[in-house]
Amino acid sequence: MTDQYLVTLTVNGEDHELLVTARRTLVDALRHDLHLTGTHVGCEHGVCGACTILVDGAPARACLMFAVQAEGRDLRTVESLGSPDSPNDLQRAFSEHHALQCGFCTPGFLMLAEGFLASRPRATKAEIREAVSANLCRCTGYQTIVEAVDDCASRRRCAPDTTEGEATPEPGQNDTPRPA
Amino acid sequence: MKPAAFSYHRARDVDGASELLSQLGGDAKLVAGGQSLVPMMNFRLARPRHLVDIARLDELSHITPDGAGLRIGALTTHHTVETAKARLGGGFAVLSDAMSWVGHVPIRSMGTVGGSLAHADATAEWCLLAVLLDATVTVRGPDRAERTIDAADLFLGFYTTTVEPDEILTEVIFPRPAPHAALTEFAQRHGDFATVAAAVDLDLDGGTVRGGRVALGGVAPVPVRVSAAEEVLRRGGPAGPELFAECATAAASAIDPPADADGSAEYRTNLARTLVTRACEEAAHR
Ligand SMILES: Cc1cc2nc3c(=O)[nH]c(=O)nc-3n(C[C@H](O)[C@H](O)[C@H](O)COP(=O)(O)OP(=O)(O)OC[C@H]3O[C@@H](n4cnc5c(N)ncnc54)[C@H](O)[C@@H]3O)c2cc1C
Ligand code: FES
Ligand code: FES
Numbered sequence: 451m452t453d454q455y456l457v458t459l460t461v462n463g464e465d466h467e468l469l470v471t472a473r474r475t476l477v478d479a480l481r482h483d484l485h486l487t488g489t490h491v492g493c494e495h496g497v498c499g500a501c502t503i504l505v506d507g508a509p510a511r512a513c514l515m516f517a518v519q520a521e522g523r524d525l526r527t528v529e530s531l532g533s534p535d536s537p538n539d540l541q542r543a544f545s546e547h548h549a550l551q552c553g554f555c556t557p558g559f560l561m562l563a564e565g566f567l568a569s570r571p572r573a574t575k576a577e578i579r580e581a582v583s584a585n586l587c588r589c590t591g592y593q594t595i596v597e598a599v600d601d602c603a604s605r606r607r608c609a610p611d612t613t614e615g616e617a618t619p620e621p622g623q624n625d626t627p628r629p630a
Numbered sequence: 631m632k633p634a635a636f637s638y639h640r641a642r643d644v645d646g647a648s649e650l651l652s653q654l655g656g657d658a659k660l661v662a663g664g665q666s667l668v669p670m671m672n673f674r675l676a677r678p679r680h681l682v683d684i685a686r687l688d689e690l691s692h693i694t695p696d697g698a699g700l701r702i703g704a705l706t707t708h709h710t711v712e713t714a715k716a717r718l719g720g721g722f723a724v725l726s727d728a729m730s731w732v733g734h735v736p737i738r739s740m741g742t743v744g745g746s747l748a749h750a751d752a753t754a755e756w757c758l759l760a761v762l763l764d765a766t767v768t769v770r771g772p773d774r775a776e777r778t779i780d781a782a783d784l785f786l787g788f789y790t791t792t793v794e795p796d797e798i799l800t801e802v803i804f805p806r807p808a809p810h811a812a813l814t815e816f817a818q819r820h821g822d823f824a825t826v827a828a829a830v831d832l833d834l835d836g837g838t839v840r841g842g843r844v845a846l847g848g849v850a851p852v853p854v855r856v857s858a859a860e861e862v863l864r865r866g867g868p869a870g871p872e873l874f875a876e877c878a879t880a881a882a883s884a885i886d887p888p889a890d891a892d893g894s895a896e897y898r899t900n901l902a903r904t905l906v907t908r909a910c911e912e913a914a915h916r
Contacts, residue, residue, distance in 0.1 A: 584734030
């Protein structure tokens with residue numbers, strides 16, 4: 451029961467081998483074994499969102515997954531966004547809009563917003579409000595968080611698309627169902 | 631809190647998972663999306679000695695039209711169903727739309743249809759939809775024995791189903807389209823489990839109701855169909871406020887909901903009346 455498992459976790463593009471017990475949650479493995487303490491931990495039952503990271507691109511609760519389950523998944527934490535010297539555009543938007551006070555909830559909100567905007571770049575403000583209701587902030591208030599995410603999204607939409615260069619796909623082509 | 635110790639087994643396919651469950655015995659539990667089981671383990675409300683991980687069984691992740699009906703693999707996530715609306719078409723749009731009530735984005739990206747049905751929360755959207763739309767689930771037991779269970783026979787009580795511990799729920803089948811169906815609910819905070827949830831599926835002929843189904847969650851240990859309200863729809867009439875009010879009143883008088891921290895019995899009865907009315911209106915406008 452206290453068996454150790456050798457797992458390889460792919461975090462922010464880098465592979466890490468570690469020995470864990472089965473009950474080691476992914477958030478604890480990130481913080482205590484890999485010393486990536488940007489991801490926070492609050493309630494450990496999926497409600498607060500402090501531990502939100504990206505798993506294969508989608509926002510997920512790192513407290514509701516065991517490290518042994520995360521092998522082979524593409525994991526991204528807040529450390530992948532930017533550094534204190536050069537924050538990414540979303541982090542800058544949070545700072546500009548005063549979207550944080552104590553900052554405890556911020557890594558979770560950043561990863562939630564990164565994952566959400568990647569799948570919904572044209573999200574309306576109302577949709578952003580609904581998406582950020584997934585996480586708890588106890589001191590800033592949500593208004594500025596919504597404004598920061600909305601501002602970052604509109605700047606990204608205006609920025610010249612450096613990834614594709616080709617003509618943007620016709621509407622409808624985007625709807626190609628992905629395998630379930 | 632931290633969960634109690636357990637050992638971990640990753641299944642390669644459904645047969646493998648089924649073998650593991652037989653070998654490991656009663657102390658083993660399946661884990662799919664982990665969005666219900668892991669919180670319970672972290673609270674030590676669940677202490678399985680073995681976890682059998684089926685999250686990667688791609689064979690159980692699919693949405694497949696089947697004649698007039700639809701089959702959904704147990705490991706399909708809430709998010710996949712939510713974003714498949716265009717592919718599902720009007721007949722099953724109610725399934726996609728209902729997903730916005732299931733927790734939040736990060737819960738829906740991991741949580742699964744089969745996990746919801748097996749977990750059997752009294753207000754879970756999938757359980758309510760299954761009961762409303764006469765779904766059946768397919769389960770696989772030891773030695774590849776397969777059986778189907780009607781949604782009406784699936785839920786036994788709080789968090790209890792007729793799926794045996796050594797069985798795996800493999801898919802849910804919705805037998806017919808429901809173009810005029812809607813689910814709505816009320817929770818103290820958006821994204822929480824509902825205090826009361828209502829779902830209605832109308833048989834509409836132009837502007838006339840010729841029958842329909844009404845289901846409620848949060849008013850009994852399991853989601854229930856309300857025959858008194860369905861009787862009102864069966865008698866039929868113009869799809870409008872009068873008929874819907876009568877249907878909602880019949881539903882409210884037929885239930886005897888529990889009282890808890892989320893609301894008294896009277897409050898839940900009033901919620902049921904309001905929500906059935908809203909669900910009727912939404913269903914008629916589809
Ligand atoms: C903050 C939060 C809010 C939520 N809000 C809602 C909500 O509003 N509505 C709602 O419906 N749900 C809600 N959920 C729960 C969520 O929908 C879960 O995804 C779902 O209840 C269980 O699915 P899962 O795949 O995560 O199952 P797991 O947690 O992995 O498993 C749940 C149970 O089902 C069993 N099981 C899983 N898959 C199978 C299978 N294929 N065959 C047999 N047994 C199986 C497991 O052994 C376990 O007992 C919420 C969860 C959280 C954390
Ligand atoms: S710590 Fe994971 S959601 Fe609160
Ligand atoms: S900034 Fe303090 S909790 Fe959100």
